[in-house]
Amino acid sequence: xxxxxxxxPLVLFLGFIxxxxxxLFQPDDRIIHSRxxxxxLPAFNLPAAASDRPPLASSQLAAGQPxxxxxxxxxxxxxxxxxxxxxALRAAGVPIDAIAIRDARADVxxxxxxxxxxxxxxGLDARSEVQIALGSSGVPETFVIDGKGRIxxxxxxxxxxxxxxxxxxRLRSAQ
Amino acid sequence: MIAETGLxxxxxxxxxxxLQLVLALVGLKGDKPDLLAAVRPAxxxxxxxxxxxxxxxxxxxxxxxxxVLLVATNSHSAKxxxxxxxxxxxxxxxxxxxxxxxxGVAGAAVALFERALRRDTHMAxxxxxxxxxxxxxxxxxxxxxxxxxxSPAPADGQGLNPLLQDPGLAFHPPTLYLGYVGLxxxxxxxxxxxxxxxxxAAFARAMRPWVLGAWxxxxxxxxxxxxxxxxxxxxxxxxxxxxxxxxxxxPWLAATALLHSVTVLATRDALRAWTVMLAVVAFSxxxxxxxxxxxxxxTSVHAFAVDPERGSFILGLLALYIGGALALFGWRIGAVRExxxxxxxxxxxxxxxxxxxxxxxxxxxxxxxxxxxxxEAFGHKVSVxxxxxxxxxxxxxxxxxxxMAVGPLVRWRRDQAKAVSKRLLAPLCxxxxxxxxxxxxxxxxxxxxxxxxxxxxGSVGVASLAPLWKRNLRRxxxxxxxxxxxxxxxxxxxxxxxxxxxFTVEKLVAARPGDTIETAGWQIxxxxxxxxxxxxxxxxxxxxxxxxxxxxxxxxxxxRFFASPPTTTSEAALxxxxxxxxxxxxxEEVEGGRWQLRIWWKPFVTLIWxxxxxxxxGGALALxxRERRGWLMKWRARxxx
Numbered sequence: 001x002x003x004x005x006x007x008x009p010l011v012l013f014l015g016f017i018x019x020x021x022x023x024l025f026q027p028d029d030r031i032i033h034s035r036x037x038x039x040x041l042p043a044f045n046l047p048a049a050a051s052d053r054p055p056l057a058s059s060q061l062a063a064g065q066p067x068x069x070x071x072x073x074x075x076x077x078x079x080x081x082x083x084x085x086x087x088a089l090r091a092a093g094v095p096i097d098a099i100a101i102r103d104a105r106a107d108v109x110x111x112x113x114x115x116x117x118x119x120x121x122x123g124l125d126a127r128s129e130v131q132i133a134l135g136s137s138g139v140p141e142t143f144v145i146d147g148k149g150r151i152x153x154x155x156x157x158x159x160x161x162x163x164x165x166x167x168x169x170r171l172r173s174a175q
Numbered sequence: 176m177i178a179e180t181g182l183x184x185x186x187x188x189x190x191x192x193x194l195q196l197v198l199a200l201v202g203l204k205g206d207k208p209d210l211l212a213a214v215r216p217a218x219x220x221x222x223x224x225x226x227x228x229x230x231x232x233x234x235x236x237x238x239x240x241x242x243v244l245l246v247a248t249n250s251h252s253a254k255x256x257x258x259x260x261x262x263x264x265x266x267x268x269x270x271x272x273x274x275x276x277x278x279g280v281a282g283a284a285v286a287l288f289e290r291a292l293r294r295d296t297h298m299a300x301x302x303x304x305x306x307x308x309x310x311x312x313x314x315x316x317x318x319x320x321x322x323x324x325x326s327p328a329p330a331d332g333q334g335l336n337p338l339l340q341d342p343g344l345a346f347h348p349p350t351l352y353l354g355y356v357g358l359x360x361x362x363x364x365x366x367x368x369x370x371x372x373x374x375x376a377a378f379a380r381a382m383r384p385w386v387l388g389a390w391x392x393x394x395x396x397x398x399x400x401x402x403x404x405x406x407x408x409x410x411x412x413x414x415x416x417x418x419x420x421x422x423x424x425x426p427w428l429a430a431t432a433l434l435h436s437v438t439v440l441a442t443r444d445a446l447r448a449w450t451v452m453l454a455v456v457a458f459s460x461x462x463x464x465x466x467x468x469x470x471x472x473x474t475s476v477h478a479f480a481v482d483p484e485r486g487s488f489i490l491g492l493l494a495l496y497i498g499g500a501l502a503l504f505g506w507r508i509g510a511v512r513e514x515x516x517x518x519x520x521x522x523x524x525x526x527x528x529x530x531x532x533x534x535x536x537x538x539x540x541x542x543x544x545x546x547x548x549x550x551e552a553f554g555h556k557v558s559v560x561x562x563x564x565x566x567x568x569x570x571x572x573x574x575x576x577x578x579m580a581v582g583p584l585v586r587w588r589r590d591q592a593k594a595v596s597k598r599l600l601a602p603l604c605x606x607x608x609x610x611x612x613x614x615x616x617x618x619x620x621x622x623x624x625x626x627x628x629x630x631x632x633g634s635v636g637v638a639s640l641a642p643l644w645k646r647n648l649r650r651x652x653x654x655x656x657x658x659x660x661x662x663x664x665x666x667x668x669x670x671x672x673x674x675x676x677x678f679t680v681e682k683l684v685a686a687r688p689g690d691t692i693e694t695a696g697w698q699i700x701x702x703x704x705x706x707x708x709x710x711x712x713x714x715x716x717x718x719x720x721x722x723x724x725x726x727x728x729x730x731x732x733x734x735r736f737f738a739s740p741p742t743t744t745s746e747a748a749l750x751x752x753x754x755x756x757x758x759x760x761x762x763e764e765v766e767g768g769r770w771q772l773r774i775w776w777k778p779f780v781t782l783i784w785x786x787x788x789x790x791x792x793g794g795a796l797a798l799x800x801r802e803r804r805g806w807l808m809k810w811r812a813r814x815x816x
Contacts, residue, residue, distance in 0.1 A: 006508055009452065010501035013459075016545075017494050020466070023548045024486045 034135060034154035041069075041149050042133040046123025049100040050108045056097055056123030062149025066174040067095040068167070069143040070119070071131060074103050074111035076139045082158035083115035089164060090118035094171060097121045101131050101139055142167070146174040178243050178322040181231035185272075185322075188224035188279060189312035191217050192305045199302030203295060203370075211298050215286040218301050221308070222283025229263075229276040232321055236263045242328035245269060245321050251334040253711045261345040262335045267485075268321035270348065274465070275311045277356040282308065285360055291381040291805075292364075293373055300360075300367030307359055310492040318488050337712070337737035337744050343403035351396030351423055355461035357389025358426060361433065362458035365451045366500060369507040374447045379440035382454070384798055386437055390430040391794040397423050398787030409745035409760045411775045413675070413783055416564045421544045422464025425537055429457035432533040435526050443587055445514035445523055449530070455504060459497040460537070466493055467544070518589040525582035532575040539567050569624045573631050576669060579662055580638035602641060606634035621677040628673025636666035653800025661793025668786025674779040685769040695776035697757060698722050702729075704761075704770060712737045714746070717761045717770070721750060732761040732772075756780050 041058045048055040061069060070086060072079040090096055098119040100108050108122065125131055134143065135154070144153040144167070152174035159167060195217040202210035235243050236259050239252040249266040250259055258265075264273045282304040289297055315321070364382045368374050400423065405413040414420060433453040440450045466489045517523035543559045550557050584598045609630045617626070639662035642655060680695040692699045702718040714735040720727035732748035750757040755778040762771030 003509070006448075007505045009456075010498065010505055013497055013501055017490065017498070019545065019548060019552060020490055020493075022552050024490060 034151070036135045036151045037153065039151055041145065041151060042130070044123070044125075044130045044133070046099065046125055046130060049098075049103060049105060049122040049124035050112060050117075050119075051105060052109075053117070053119060053122045056099065056121040058149065060121065061097065061145045062147070064147040065095065066144065066146050066152070066171045067097060068171070069145050070096055070098040071101060071134070071136050071139055071141040071143075072098055073101045073139045074107040078158040079140045080111070080115050082140055082160075083118070085159040085161060085164055086118040087116050089159075089167060092168065094168070095120055097123075099123045099125050099130060101125050101128055144170045144174055177231050177235055177238075177240070178324060181228045181235075182320070182322040184224045184228040184231070185275075185312070185316060188221045188228065188275075189309065189316060191221040191224065192308045192312060195221065195305035196302050196309065199298050199305065203298055203302070211294075214298055214301050218286035218304070219283045221305075222279040222281075222286075225276040225279030229272055232269060232272055233260060233263045235322075236260065236269075239332065241330070241332055242324055242326070244323045244325040247325055247329050247332045249332065249335055251332040251711065253331075254335065254340070255710045257342065257345060258335055258340050262339075264348050264352075265335055265339045265344055268315070268319045270352070271311070271315050271319050272321050273349065273352050274356055275308060275315060277352050278304070278308050278311065278359055281357060281360050285363070285385070289381065291377065292367075293371070293377070296364075296367045296371045296373045296378065298367075299370040300363045303363035303366035303370075304359065306366075307363065307496055310496065314485075314488050314492065318485050334711075334737070337735070337742045340711075340737070341403065341407055343399060343407065347396060347399040347403055350392050350399060354389050354391075354393030354396050354430075355423075355426060355458075355464070357385065357392060358430060358458040358461050360385040361389065361430075361454040362500065365454035366503065369451065369503050372507065372510055374440075374451055374511045376441050376444045379437045379450065383434075383437050383441055384802060386430060386434055386454075386457075387794055387798045387801075390427070390434050391791045391798065393423070393427045393430060394787060394791040394794065397427055398784050398791070401787070402784050406747055406749055407744070409747045411679075411681070411747075411758055411760075411773070411777070413780070416543070416559075416561045418467055418544050419464070421540050422460075422467050425540055425544075426457055426460040426464060428533050428537040428540070429453060429460050432530045432537075433457050436530055439523055439526050440514070443515055443517065443523060445517055446527070446530075447511050447514040448508045451508065451511075452504060453530075455497070455500045456537075459493075459500070462489075462493055462497065466490060517587075520585065520590045520592050520595065522582055522585045522587045522590070525578055525585055528578045529575065529582060532571055532578060536568050536571050536575070539571070540564065543567070565624065569628075572669075573624075573627055576631050576635045576665060579665060580635040580641075583642045583658060583662070584638070598641065599638070602634050602638035605637045606630060609633040617677065625673045625677035628669055629677065632666050632670035632673055636663055636670070639663045639666055653803065654797040655800075657793045657795070657797030657800055659793070660796060661790045664786045664789025664791075664793055666786070667782050667789055668784075671779050671782025671784075671786060675777050675783065678778045679780075680776045682774045684772050684774070685765050686772055687767070687769050692772070692774065694774055696723055697774075697776060698724075698727075699759070699772075699774060700727070701770070701772070707733070709735070715761065717748075717772075719748070719759065721757060721759075723752075730757075730759060732759045734761050734763075751781060754778055 041061055043058045045057040046055055061067065068086075068089065086096060096118050098121070100122055103124060103126070105124070108124075112119075123130070138156070140158050142155040142159055143151055144155075146152045153170045155163070155167065195214055198210050198214050198217065201207065202214065232245075235246055236250055237256065239246065239250060239259065241247045241252075245266060245268050249269070250262050254262065262269075264270045282301065285304065286301055289300075292300065361382055364378070364385065368378050400420070401413050404415065404420075405411075433450065436446045436450045436453055439446045466486070543563050546559045547557055580602060581595075581599065585595050613626060613629050639659055642659055643651065682692065682694040684692050686692060686701045688701050688703050690701050692701070698721065700720045702720060704715055704717045707714045707716045712735045714733040716731050716733045719730050719732070721730055722728065728750060730748040730750055733746040735744050735746055736742075737744070745760050745762075748759045750759075755776060758775040758777060760773040762773060764770055
């Protein structure tokens with residue numbers, strides 16, 4: 001018993017070293033993996049957020065073809081910064097729908113006027129209810145939705161130019 | 176030239192450490208006294224050389240020599256001199272140089288001043304100290320050279336992290352490092368004693384002042400760090416269970432346990448193996464803490480070197496030293512005889528309880544700190560926050576406080592349960608009284624832990640004075656006063672913590688100049704907000720008149736902007752009164768010319784740090800008392816001869 005106790009600290013410490021070493025040599029993973037990946041979208045039915053785009057309901061996102069759902073707001077600066085990337089994705093033939101968070105129709109219209117309008121439909125989530133149900137904690141965020149209305153990928157933060165090929169890949173594999 | 180001289184001094188010190196190790200090993204093995212005679216001078220010379228290297232690095236920072244990479248990346252010519260000076264250790268390389276300097280100087284001190292230890296154990300200890308130093312020299316010279324040049328030299332430096340531009344930086348890290356590295360002496364003592372199989376009361380008496388000294392500095396360093404975080408981060412909290420805070424708390428917990436067990440060993444020749452184990456654990460915790468901070472393996476506000484190469488280097492050192500020490504422990508401790516026995520009702524038992532509780536807290540803090548790492552190994556990401564630590568460490572700490580109050584009232588070796596309970600009667604009555612009082616005043620309005628904290632703090636505070644009861648106060652030894660003050664400090668600190676979490680009033684408002692805010696009996700009038708320029712920052716400063724039904728005092732919370740690197744820090748305005756602190760933070764401007772203000776009234780929060788200072792002061796008195804007794808005895812012996 002005493003013999004065992006004497007060597008116990010060393011054994012514990014070796015476990016410790018193994019743990020440290022594994023932590024040290026693990027590639028640094030800064031990506032937050034969403035728990036909603038693989039889950040169906042929550043049901044929602046939102047009013048139109050812009051004058052010249054139809055409103056958005058969750059059933060419309062299960063239309064057989066993978067698409068993007070962009071969460072944005074007219075008052076959000078990074079959302080303006082990601083507009084060219086969204087435009088590039090639309091030009092590549094990707095259907096994009098959007099939800100405007102805590103916004104007003106006039107502001108959304110002005111925002112789209114300034115930054116271009118890559119969206120097919122825009123729903124207005126005036127009190128962030130759908131955003132919270134989606135597990136999104138800020139703007140902008142972008143979801144890849146597969147043809148059956150399930151979340152395939154959640155992109156937190158703005159889409160940078162070098163993210164575009166990755167997003168296209170995700171869309172392809174969601175087919 | 177200065178940088179090259181510094182590097183040369185460092186290489187020379189490293190070679191001396193190697194020499195010191197070889198001399199001690201060969202001398203002890205072959206019993207060659209002439210070789211052993213050179214060990215002490217080598218240790219002293221090594222200490223002097225590290226001090227020279229460190230002084231030269233300070234010179235480079237003071238002169239803003241931008242041709243030195245470290246200065247260029249961490250300093251700026253426009254910085255006030257204090258931050259140029261303190262900036263020397265506000266970065267990875269400089270702080271590691273501080274580490275080896277403290278280690279070298281501590282080794283020199285052991286060589287010069289240690290007289291109580293048996294000669295062979297003393298030599299083995301110095302050999303151990305040299306072996307540890309060597310690893311850190313290698314780390315500095317091969318992967319973190321502080322004296323590396325940069326060519327071409329940039330026009331100016333990149334500046335120091337603004338959070339660090341605070342007078343606290345001049346004081347907090349060196350104190351903490353002195354404590355961390357001071358524990359390396361205890362570690363080397365343990366190695367020396369294991370090698371020469373001398374684990375007895377004489378060994379404990381020799382080791383005690385070093386442990387006590389390191390522990391005092393660690394206590395001061397943690398207290399200062401806590402206060403620094405409290406006023407500099409502007410969050411109103413005084414402990415955040417950040418991995419680096421835990422990294423400083425864990426060696427402190429181990430050192431506190433060691434301090435008590437070494438006293439048992441010195442006084443009663445019991446707890447031999449346990450004391451040696453704790454001496455190994457205490458410094459191991461210092462090294463583990465350094466590893467956690469320097470490797471960037473855990474995210475923390477203190478992590479300035481996120482670099483896997485350096486991480487692997489320190490990990491290798493950890494494996495070598497701690498693994499080696501634990502293996503030596505397993506191999507040799509069987510040969511150490513069992514210490515003296517003691518009865519169940521005795522001070523020894525209480526000290527064992529104290530040690531166990533401290534070790535349990537240490538283990539729980541360690542698990543909480545490493546848990547994110549463990550789950551990540553299995554693919555889950557979690558973070559462990561304050562609720563875990565508060566809930567788990569809080570109750571055990573309260574039990575520990577009670578053991579602390581009872582311990583000094585129990586006699587060594589054997590005592591009568593009846594007599595002990597008689598001595599505990601008065602504190603127990605006070606505990607009941609306080610329980611009633613706090614119940615009446617605050618029942619249902621405060622959490623259970625703060626509630627118990629208040630009751631325990633009050634009664635333990637009284638109980639910690641009990642060892643002075645019915646004693647001739649003029650003939651009470653200084654170290655007894657030290658113990659009483661340190662224990663009282665624990666109670667005072669606990670009282671502050673409990674009062675802060677029970678009674679703090681927080682208010683978040685948006686106010687226009689001219690508005691008056693009422694909270695917790697204070698009237699706070701926002702006069703104006705205006706820009707202000709400092710040495711290397713600009714700020715928005717609010718002028719506020721605050722009063723508590725009396726003459727107003729003007730306070731100035733600031734929001735500071737630093738240009739290099741671009742950062743905003745908040746300088747909270749603190750108004751200290753005898754019964755607490757008013758803590759005001761200026762936030763951002765919101766619409767309509769209104770400003771966010773965050774206001775706290777924190778009753779008796781200052782007791783937390785006052786208690787910390789009392790604990791350190793108690794330690795200092797105990798150290799002085801023990802040492803003075805040694806001097807007196809020596810002086811009397813000499814006078815008699």
